[in-house]
Amino acid sequence: MRITDYELFEVPPRWLFLKLTTSDGTVGWGEPVVEGRAKTVRTAVEELLDNYLLGEDPSRIEDHWQAMYRGGFYRGGPVLMSAIAGVDQALWDIKGKHFDAPVYELLGGRARNRVRVYQWIGGDRPQDVGDAASEKVDEGFTALKMNATPEFRPVDNPRAVSDAVDRIAAVRDAVGDEVDIGVDFHGRVSKPMVRRLATALEPYDPMFIEEPVLPQHNDALADIRASTTTPIATGERMYSRWDFKQIFEENAVDVIQPDLSHAGGITEVKKIAAMAEAYDVSVAPHCPLGPIALASCIQVDACSPNTLIQEQSLDIHYNETSDVLDYLVDPSVFEYRDGYVDLPDGPGLGIEIDESYVREQTGGVDWHNPIWRHDDGSVAEW
Structure with a gap:
């Protein structure tokens, strides 16, 4: 079994879904997103999958995690770790389905x-x-x-x-x-x-x-x-x-x-x-x-x-x-x-995603958190 394909879906209200597909047709889903930065994380997910995971055995989750994290000189932070998170979720979903067991x-x-x-x-x-x-x-x-x-x-x-x-x-x-x-x-x-x-x-x-x-x-x-x-x-x-x-x-x-x-x-x-x-x-x-x-x-x-x-x-x-x-x-x-x-x-x-609904909802999402200001006009924490 190998990872053969992936798709990403930006859906309302502010989420990014990842669909990973393997050579035997097993599908795993993940949710890699930073709220308000979906497009940025989308690019990071694409880089991880294109550079590390396409064509690989999905069962080696720990090794893939280490490669995604340690394979880059610059590590950590919300964008990279959220991209890794969504891929990791999808890999566990595939593994659980392969063994017919909850994660x-x-x-x-x-x-x-x-x-x-x-x-x-x-x-x-x-x-x-x-x-x-x-x-x-x-x-x-x-x-x-x-x-x-x-x-x-x-x-x-x-x-x-x-x-x-x-x-x-x-x-x-x-x-x-x-x-x-x-x-x-x-x-x-x-x-x-x-x-x-x-x-x-x-x-x-x-x-x-x-x-x-x-x-x-x-x-x-x-x-x-x-x-x-x-x-x-x-x-x-x-x-x-x-x-x-x-x-x-x-x-x-x-x-x-x-x-x-x-x-x-x-x-x-x-x-x-x-x-x-x-x-x-x-x-x-x-x-x-x-x-x-x-x-x-x-x-x-x-x-x-x-x-x-x-x-x-x-x-x-x-x-x-x-x-x-x-x-x-x-x-x-x-x-x-x-x-x-x-x-x-x-x-x-343990869930079944309604893929037809996901596809209907995809696109047109542009959620960003508000910019709040104090009475004097300075930026406030949201």
């Missing part, structure tokens, strides 16, 4: 029977979160996540902090103490404001504070963690085990959030999860993406004993034109019950 069975077997998921509420500029929280809990979710703030000045006023407190208070009042609430700082909060905001939110017992600072300021995480009782989460903008190494060694984090479409795919995130286990750190993969990315996450979640919870993007505010389930032949594979999703038992990634 997690090839990675040691399941460590759980189902995976807990959380649901987004509130949008980019969070509002109406209390009503939204009640609605999602009524739908069966037991964990929610929301952005903490809209734009936030480097040193902001007490009203900005109290507004953030009022929002999480509204959610806590609406859902009670048995529902978990993750609060995403989204890298919008500067170091001078993180401790003030974290302290103000503590009475409402967040499940975690996500990305309290940008990754370039991870050296501040240990001090931030020491200043609050709320667990600290980060990792969506970290792309390899070497990026995570420092925060493990510095005892700086409680939950890591590698993205299966950004951090080197199934092969790399399984290694990152194993590293985290050695430091008593939980894993909650980042996934505001499509069905292939989510299926890949669940394969790693299934066989990683330190999995905490899984992000998923059904009804997320980005998915106005197409949603996760639209691209699946059988959307029931992602049916959420009592705040959990069952492990897929189909071969490979």
